[in-house]
Amino acid sequence: MTLPSERLLPRLFLILLVAVLALAGWQWRHGAPLSANLMELVPGSTPDALELKAEQRMQEPLNREMLVLVGHADRQTAVAVAQQLGERWQASGLFEKVQWNLQADLPALREQLLRGRLAMLSTKDREQLIEHPDAFIQQRVQALFDPFTGFSLVPSQDDWLGLTGRIQNSQPQQGSVQLDIGSGALIADADGKSWVLLRARTTGNAFDMKLPLQVADLLQASRTQASEQGAQLLAASGLLYAANGQQQATREITWVGGGATLGILLLLLVAFRRWRVLLAFVPVLVGVLFGAVACVALFGHMHVMTLVLGSSLIGVAVDYPLHYLSKSWSLQPWRSWPALRLTLPGLSLSLATSCIGYLALAWTPFAALTQIAVFSAAGLVGAYLSAVCLLPALLKGVELRPAQWPLRIAECLWLLRASLLKRVPSPFLLAWVLLFCAGGLWQLNSKNDIRQWIGAPPQLLQEAQAVARITGFQPTSQFFLVRADNQQQLLERQAALGQRLDSLVNMDKLQGYLALNQLVNLPAEQQQLRDALNQLPQHWQPLLDLGVPASALQAEVAQLQALPTEDIDAALVGPLAEPWRTLWLGPVDGGVAAMVSLQGLNNPTLLRVQALDLPGVQLVDRLGDLNRVFADTQISAAELKLMSCVLIVLLLILPFGFGGALRIVALPLLAALCSLASLGWLGQPLTLFSLFGLLLVTAISVDYAILMREQIGGAAVSLLGTLLAALTTWLSFGLLAVSSTPAVSNFGLSVSLGLAFSFMLAPWAGHQKHAL
Amino acid sequence: MRVLILFASLILSLSAHAFDLQQLSDQLAKPSVIHGTFTQEKHLRALPQPLVSKGTFVLAKDRGLLWLLKTPLQQDYRISTQGIARRDANGWQPLPNKSAGAEQNRLFLAVLQGDSSGLQRDFDLQLQGDATQWKLTLTPRSLLLKQVFTQINIDGGELVQTIQLLETQGDSTVLRMQDSTAGQPLSEAERHDFAQ
Secondary structure, eight states, X not given: OOOHHHHHHHHHHHHHHHHHHHHHHHHTTTSOOEEOOGGGTSXXXXXXXXXXXXXXXXXXXXXXXXXXXXXXXXXXXXXXXXXXXXXXXXXXXXXXXXXXXXXXXXXXXXXXXXXXXXXXXXXXXXXXXXXXXXXXXXXXXXXXXXXXXXXXXXXXXXXXXXXXXXXXXXXXXXXXXXXXXXXXXXXXXXXTEEEEEEEEEESSOTTXXXXXXXXXXXXXXXXXXXXXXXXXXXXXXXXXXHHHHHHHHHHHIIIIIHHHXXXXXXHHHHXXXXXXXXXXXXXXXXXXXXXXXXXHHHHSSEEHHHHHHHTTHHHHHTHHHHHHHGGGGXXXXXXXXXXXXXXXXXXXXXXXXXXXXXXXXXXXXXXXHHHHHHHHXXXXXXXXXXXXXXXXXXXXXXXXXXXXHHHHHHHHHHHHXXXXXXXXXXXXXXXXXXXXXXXXXXXXXXXXXXXXXXXXXXXXXXXXXXXXXXXXXXXXXXXXXXXXXXXXXXXXXXXXXXXXXXXXXXXXXXXXXXXXXXXXXOHHHHHHHHHHHTTGGGTOHHHHHTTOOHHHHHHXXXXXXXXXXXXXXXXXXXGXXXXXXXXEEEEETTEEEEEEEEEEEOOHHHHHXXXXXXXXXXXXXXXXXXXXXXXXXXXXXXHHHHHHHHHHHHHHHHHHHHHHHHHHHHHHHHHHHHXXXXXXXXXXXXXXXXXXXXXXXXXXXXXXXXXXXXXXXOHHHHHHHHHHHHHHHHHHHHXXXXXXXXXXXXXXXXXXXXXXXXXXXXXXXXXXXXXX | OHHHHHHHHHHHHHHHHHOOHHHHHHHHHSOSEEEEEEEEEEEOTTOXXXXXXXXXXXXXXXXXXXXXXXXXXXXXXXXXXXXXXXXXTTEEEXXXXXXXXXXXXXXXXXXXXXXXXXXXXXXXXXXXXXTTEEEEEEXXXXXXXXXXXXXXXXXXXXXXXXXXXXXXXXXXXXXXXXXXXXXXXXXXXXXXXXXX
């Protein structure tokens, strides 16, 4: 006999499925809507648009630039290899610009120096000219006789006072690379080798899906080629981390997804001994489809990390069909629709509690978890619907004769438990468990760091460190943001900050910094110089003695005094200003803003103090902020967990009564507590991710408690059902523990532990008396 | 007779040809210490007279060069592989190692010590004359160097006698080394100056 609903439900579901498939096809019309940008996943803790803009400006080179050092014991060979490499890379089409030698634009440099003689003169030189004009002239005379000062860009007759030479000499040194004047290459000497610096700027950024991999391949090929010539390559770039992350994610999706799928299929075959039972995998596929569609619909795209963590959905989604398939051990003959009707209330409750658990994740400030929550909740709904509407129709007419040995194992376990309970009553066991928990929690320590998100291989890190050591380029992610009403005030504020930073540099706490006030003097200071030039004729006799015509000197002073006062925009024109150009944010919100970048920092807390009581100065420390958010989120996550439990209790009161509901929710909580304790015993840190993992376990293991409490088909059959469900879930989540991304593996470990404890504790859910 | 002249000139050209860069290098690298006086003329395009200064120098193999300016002003310099230093009241002060300047000083040392391999990297070298009277012409190869020097001329016999640096800007410097002697060892004070 076929009920009308048994005919209608599959058809309705098929219509829905076709609609969702069509939507998915439309979403994928321009290729996979995937994203690999890590920064999209972390909490949006930057409310300020300017701060965000500044941050993007500072991040951009990290995501697009690659620093490569070509090392060889022989300088010439190193230069030659670098040249070949540069030409090859330029021809690859992956890079917008590959630069291995400096072809300085000397005329432009000269023009900038001459124009900036008042605006760019360093504080020290300015003070000497104003306060000790005799010494200033004396030094100029010395310099004219000095055969070793190096060539001056500007000929003496254009700059008798030698201001351009002083500006050239006071430029902050950029790292420890030196210009090889023969080849124009930038070379650093270290470890008995000459290292030629090559900078490459890619056409796209690190979050492009293809580019990082292509760049990493090219680098690998170049490495091999260079080593044939006896040269060594060291590379550092955000792109390489991105490439590595992508390869890793792909590998892990394959392993986790593939492993879980294979394991689950095998389990189904071994337990139920029918090929058609493999159709139980249909809800899983439908679940992944629903999850992906919902994710793209809500967020515009799906992150790779969501896919990795979401692949564990497989294990949960397969639980729905398992619920009624496992009834075949007691319900003989087994028929799909009646088995479903028997387990439907349990299934629906289980969907509701799981969704509550997953959606609790959505309220954390982590975009990553919101995505995973949406993906999983939508996926579960899809899996549930297909398990309820479609699968029974597909399995219609199948007679399940499952293998008997799993049942015997379950019976054995049940007897074992009974004999244990005879010797040690439950309250004593509980006391023991609580003792175990207390001991473990005592040893548990918490650790949160954004670096847990990145499973960078040590080789990449070592190379980046070597590049930083050899070149002296050690950019830090922290920087100062300085705001002011106008340019004058901005430069004053930067100068005040600069004084503090100078003392840090002198104490070796900071390697250096770049600020706009190093490039351009305040308008008032430029005026002081103009005034001071008036008194110079009284002091320049030594120059006249050398034969410098007085008329030439007078003409020069007149020319200097006529130089217009330079503002920041004017000072930024010209090749010398290049290092500073990114620092200027220009006019914003009725004022102006600029950044101060830092090099080689070893104490972030010290930096925070520098900004204290300096108006308009703010330290932007994204990493530090993130780590703080991590710690804060840990607390809010715990609160969310408790709230979700309250919700689940409310939901369960209806079928199980208050006492039963409380008991069903208490078990997963106890399991979570045991997992926490185990982490402590194992010496593993508690991270935000392990906490999220436990949050999930609560949601999933409520299922097991419900299953055990319902006891449809007897205790042993229910235990077997729970065991199967836990095994499949563990197959997918547990595999995450092998991930090389610390965050993901931490998540996998805590879920695995949680599942094991949930399974062990589930039989204490009690027994619900059914009306039937 | 004509044959004889031809033969003589052939021998002469052969011997002249035989004086090559390697021999010049060996010859200049032979003495371990050279003492001498110098006259330095800086010809600035805009000045009618050159800036002339005088002093003494000490070139010590493997140590470097002491360049002691005496008139019209007193100033001591030291160039070594570590870079350039200037003496003030507190002793030797290393000068900021500006990349281009440092490179020029490396060149200077290479010229004085006859390190032709060091020079060949960056310049085309042309050698004329024989061991007792030669002239070496350096023409820069790279674009960057060409923007600084048009040519460097070095004259000498047993030792370097004159160095002429022609800058692209139109200025030039002539260094004349006179009374060079190779016999005298380093004095205690000079040894001390190199050691610091």
